[in-house]
């Protein structure tokens with residue numbers, strides 16, 4: 225049986241980004257292709273559709289929340305539930321590759337904003353935070369590790 229890799233769907237060529245585009249990275253697909261069964265992951269598209277309003281990680285009263293860019297709706301809980309559902313269905317992985325800089329998938333590379341939408345640091349998206357906590361034995365990678 226093949227090992228399993230969780231990979232952000234936009235890296236795999238799915239047109240699931242907020243702007244309706246993809247971020248296909250052939251180097252990731254080629255590196256994992258033969259050895260791994262690749263499980264695509266995108267928590268935003270099933271919830272909000274594509275294209276959709278951009279979301280941001282915003283520090284609010286000391287906590288990180290996921291807030292829509294123009295309408296200022298807090299979608300943190302909805303995303304948490306979607307990611308939880310995915311992880312319940314897919315409880316085991318051998319490798320994890322997540323898209324950098326994303327408010328969902330980015331790991332240590334995602335802009336963290338204050339309530340005035342100014343960048344105050346770099347950190348994690350909501351999915352990478354939950355995934356890192358669940359799979360502490362796996363070193364999270366991004367497409368940047370392949371190019």
Ligand code: SF4
Nearest residue numbers: 233234266323326329
């Ligand atoms: S970065 Fe993650 S949430 Fe954003 S489009 Fe890619 S897979 Fe979906």
